[in-house]
Amino acid sequence: MRYLPDNPNLDFLRQEAKDVLGALREADPKAVLSDAQRAVADQYGFRTWPELKAEVERRRSTPPTAEPALARDLAAAFDLGTVKAPLTPISYTFMGRRWRLETDRGAWLVGPVFEWMGNDQVARATELQERARAAGVLAPKPVHAVDGAFVKRVHGKNWRVDEWMEFGPEVLQPVRSSIARHVGRVLATVHEVAMPSEYVVKPFAPGHLTYRHNEAEWDQLIAGTSAAGKPWTDDLVRLREGTLRVLEAVPFRQAAEPMVVSIADLSIGTVRTAPHDELVLVHWDFAGPHCPEWELAYVLTHWAIHGPANPGAARAVIAGYRERAGTAPSLDPSSFWLTITAHLNWTYNQFCSARDAIGDDQRSYAEGELRHLISDPFTVTKIERLLEDLQI
Numbered sequence: 001m002r003y004l005p006d007n008p009n010l011d012f013l014r015q016e017a018k019d020v021l022g023a024l025r026e027a028d029p030k031a032v033l034s035d036a037q038r039a040v041a042d043q044y045g046f047r048t049w050p051e052l053k054a055e056v057e058r059r060r061s062t063p064p065t066a067e068p069a070l071a072r073d074l075a076a077a078f079d080l081g082t083v084k085a086p087l088t089p090i091s092y093t094f095m096g097r098r099w100r101l102e103t104d105r106g107a108w109l110v111g112p113v114f115e116w117m118g119n120d121q122v123a124r125a126t127e128l129q130e131r132a133r134a135a136g137v138l139a140p141k142p143v144h145a146v147d148g149a150f151v152k153r154v155h156g157k158n159w160r161v162d163e164w165m166e167f168g169p170e171v172l173q174p175v176r177s178s179i180a181r182h183v184g185r186v187l188a189t190v191h192e193v194a195m196p197s198e199y200v201v202k203p204f205a206p207g208h209l210t211y212r213h214n215e216a217e218w219d220q221l222i223a224g225t226s227a228a229g230k231p232w233t234d235d236l237v238r239l240r241e242g243t244l245r246v247l248e249a250v251p252f253r254q255a256a257e258p259m260v261v262s263i264a265d266l267s268i269g270t271v272r273t274a275p276h277d278e279l280v281l282v283h284w285d286f287a288g289p290h291c292p293e294w295e296l297a298y299v300l301t302h303w304a305i306h307g308p309a310n311p312g313a314a315r316a317v318i319a320g321y322r323e324r325a326g327t328a329p330s331l332d333p334s335s336f337w338l339t340i341t342a343h344l345n346w347t348y349n350q351f352c353s354a355r356d357a358i359g360d361d362q363r364s365y366a367e368g369e370l371r372h373l374i375s376d377p378f379t380v381t382k383i384e385r386l387l388e389d390l391q392i
Contacts, residue, residue, distance in 0.1 A: 001372040002043045002172060002269065003365065006063050006089035006097070008056045012169035016040050017049075019273075023174040023310045039308060043172050045368055064089040064097065070155055071101055074110050077152040078145045078161050081105035092361045095285075096157065100164060107164035109140060112157040113285055122150040122160055124195075125287035128261055131193040137186055138280045140165045160285070167280045168273040173307035175268070177316040178277045180303055184320025184328075186279060187266055187299055191292045191325065194260035199289035201259075201338070203252045208286075209264075209338045212248070213348050221348060225355050235374045236351055243377045244344060250380060253334035255291035262290040267302035290338075293329035296321065298339045300331075305382045314386050331390070336383050343378050 021036035037049035046052040066087040075083050081103035088100040090109070098111035113122065126142040133139050140162035144150045151158050171179065204212055213221075218240055226233045263284060270283035296317075304314035321328045329335075350369040357363035 001045060001368040002170065003092065003368065004044055004055060004059060005091040006059060008059055009169075010053065010056050013040060013052065013056065015169045015273075016172050019169070019176065019179075020172055020174065023176045026177060027174075027311055039174075040172055043307065045371070064092075066099060067155075071099075073154050074101060074152075074159060074161070075103050077154050077159070078108075078143055080108055080143075080161070092365060094365065097361070101161075108143065109162045109164050110159055113151065113160055115158060117151065117158060117160075117285055119149045119151045121288075122285060124261060125284045126150055128190070128194060128263065128287045129281075129284040131195075132190050132263075132281070135189050135193050137189055138274055138278055139284065140280075140282060142284075165280065167282075168275075171268055171271055171273060171279070173268065174310035175303065175313055176277075177310065177312045179279070180310065180313040180316035181320035181323070182277055182279055183266070183271075183299065183303055184317040184322070185324045186281065186320075187296065187317075188321045188324035188328075190263050190266070191260065191295070194262045197259040197261050197289040199259050201255070201289070203337075208345050209342050212341055212344055218348070221351060225351060228355050230355055232351075232354070232370055232374065235370075239347065239373065239377060243379045244347065246380050247340045247344065247378070250333050250337055250340055250383075252337045255293060257291050257293060257329070259289045259291050261287060262292075262295050264288050264290055264295065264298075266295075266299050268306070269302075293331065293335050294338045296329050297331055297335040298342070300386060301336065301339050301343075301378070301383075305378065305386055307376065311389070314389055318390060331387060333380070333383055333387070340378075347373055 017033065017036040017040045020039050021031060021033055024031035024036055024039070034049075041047065041049050041052040044052055046055065066089070068086065071083045071087045075081060080101065083101070083103055085102045090098040090100055093111070095114055096112035098109060101108045101110050129139055129142055133141070142150060143161040143163060145152055151160050201210060203210060222233065222236055222240065225236055263281070263286070265283055265286040266281065271279045271281055274280050300314050300317055303309070303317055318328050350366050350373065353362060354366035354370050357366050
């Protein structure tokens, strides 16, 4: 599920449709623009292209606003200068709404981060981000406050800042093979510059990629969803008793290669386009210990399994990785254990959020995710098909 920005650009959506058309024609040369427009509309949660265009007009006419004090206090916290204009809304994400802040010293992208993301976490992510930028990866330049901190508490939330960077439309499924190949090159570049880590992954230890909710917690989620009268209770039960249990049975295997501090979230929703099929990586906050094999499995899942993926995307990602690194990690079902754990936790958390949502933004986001999780579930069969495809 994709989400329109707060002030959507219809020209960007047209470009997204043209990009999707290019990918569709790789599989079906007879595909036409209306097919791509319908695919774009569907990914944004609309039945038709005209319905999507109508929502664009509605959003542009009623953009969200922020208290003037928020702009002033963010500028003061990060020493960004004197505010010149009200905050401009950019988009609502799973961590909250991001804004453009203009001061007499320039323009900035400001956004909230999760409560657990303190300065140590973001500083680590920022070091990787700067290493990757130096190696040619396109990414915004992070900003720190006078005291060196990358995270500041403002109006009850943790915030971080990047220098403003202009970039193009979002990337939607299916992606052209040229884009998927570039994803592989970028991932290999990040692995090339990643900092070494002595971390050892311990299954079921605390952490989004390792902890798994136990049976009692899933039962409580189902009972609470049912008690709240939510219409997706039966869907949650079917997921839990079906595909999620099969995913849980995939065994864990300790990495044979050294761990590194890597980006940990190179998914299709965390990039924007740039000229010549280049990509801008806009989300680095989850950076942490990973091994290249496991992260490659994660990237393949998001670019070649989720959504209406291009049948050639997986092979293109691997080809791009090899172009940069010379070789690519071997994969088997156990390579996806961390990806599966992340999916289990994402599923659990989105059902919680949809049930307990506060405000229209959070409710709309969570319910959109539920529609995707229910209609297009991640399965072991899809992993097996991907691995078979890579052997062809």
